[in-house]
Amino acid sequence: MSKVKAAILGSGNIGTDLMYKILKNDGNMELDLVSGIDPNSEGLARAKEKGIAVSHHGIHAILEDPEIKIVFDATSAKAHKLNAQALRDQGKLAVDMTPAAVGPFVVPTVNLHDHLEAMNVNLISCGGQATTPLVHAVNRVVPVHYAEVIATAASLSIGPGTRQNVDEFVRTTANAVEQIGGAKIARAIPVFNPAQPPINMTNSVYAVIKEEFDEAAVIESVQSIAAEISSYVPGYRLKGTPFVDYRETPWGRLPTVVIMNEVIGAGDFFPTYAGNLDIMTASAYRVGEVYAAHYLSAKEVTQ
């Protein structure tokens, strides 16, 4: 069976973990190139060791190969904004793992199929991938008036990009909780915990509901989406059964669905506690696979 050629742009930790995920799965993609900008980076050395073509000419090496159809961008928001147009011009799908948000937000369990023709999709943030489907799962049963998500990760797993721009994480994630999750109003708050040994990523979702609803149906909806997510992020699970707590809110005393979640990484390259990074690469892999399948079936139809 033919496969779709893919490339990873950025040879840092995210790019490297994603490389191992593509290599260990026999899917619809074939990893053709890992391209960074530092010829001495560990990521390029690891790719070479695995027999993957490498380059330190960044985007240029990728643009030179017309066969590459899917590009995972694991660089930075700034770099992605510069590269997005060139990738689009050459008909390459960009799976944007940076916070650039040039293209629409995608979450595999929620809206991937709405954007199959998009040429650039964005993966929001770690907290966004983990929590927006949970909010969506509540919202498809009963409208969520206000959602608040708390994303907690080990300090060691938070890179300098996030640390220098906490505003960006907060804004992007809250926007996605509204757009993808469906909450009318949303807040997102990151917490970095330096405990030793490092903690696994955990997320909490509070969903404030203004009308009467079927609690059992909400719980079932949340549990079913969590199971779906764990099909591509194996370490994703709910902590306990979601429950309803009554809280004083600006809209009165209202039922609040409380959902707690933990993400343990697969340990492909990152340590397992870094579930926040694993969910990004695992989601990117899933998005790439779905697009590759779509590309192959479209090709069959036209042939």
Place this chain on the structure above:
Amino acid sequence: MKIPRLTDTTLRDGDHAVSHSYTPEQVRAIVKELDEAGVPVIEVSHGSGLNGSTIQQGFSTHSEYDLIKAAVETAKQAKIASLFVPGIGTSKELREAAELGISVIRIAVHCTEADVTEQYFRLAKELGLETVGFLMMSHTQPASVLVEQAMLMESYGADCVYVVDSAGALVQSGVRERVSALKENLSIQVGFHAHNNLGLSIGNTVTALEAGADQIDGTLRGLGAGAGNAPTEVLVAVLNKMNIETGINLAKLMDAAEEKVAPLMQSPIVIDRGNLSSGYAGVYNSFLLHVKHAAEKFGVGVSEIMEELGKRQTVAGQEDWILDVALELAERKGITV
């Protein structure tokens, strides 16, 4: 001994103790007393900092901006400060508070995470604010780590860095060590913020002064998260006895504590089982009311939740873990909710 600068944070740390229910009228009344008594800095914001009105931290009944505006309008000599926690607040709220007329921003992070504050110190300086760095949960790290983190804040533009005993878990030797180390290694001012879980809020503050602290905090009647803070009026009385002339009017503070703040208290702040177990386990003080809520909902004990939160090395802002811990303890005991 030098004269320290006193910041009263009744209207910020005390916000936790009144479940975020301050009204603009109450803020005006308290600021008026503090200002007339000669307190140089008065902090006003949600207890968890600007934009803290959330489910996680507790919703405020009144707009924080209305409270800040009331304080700025009332104060004649005192500077108005606000607390800012990156991630709870963003640049937007920092700009808005500056616009409303605050003069000082105190930027607080867990004491190992100073590098997330750079963007905000730089912005605060652009906005012309005086800047203070708050190293929360300072008991969790040795002096050497605090020095490293404080130096980062200094490099970003902090005018002062505080050793913050958020859990009220430090004893005097621990305070001396940390404050002295910061004094030795920084060229900016050093402050100390106490909590009273071990009954040491005044003692620790005096120790900090002996170790060279330039700035200290108090709250009227000790009104603050959990076991509360060093009572401002007691602090001033002690400084008077030590012949440290702050120029602050003690009689006025005593009246304000008695007449304006005591009536707002939901219950007396004492070192009860919850507060002692919190300080002893080294748990963030503003967790207290959330722990009580969870203990009641899940039918488990306040102390056992505190103990487990301590073991898990929770930091400020992790109120959601209280529910997780309570749920797990309940499951372990076979309690179903």
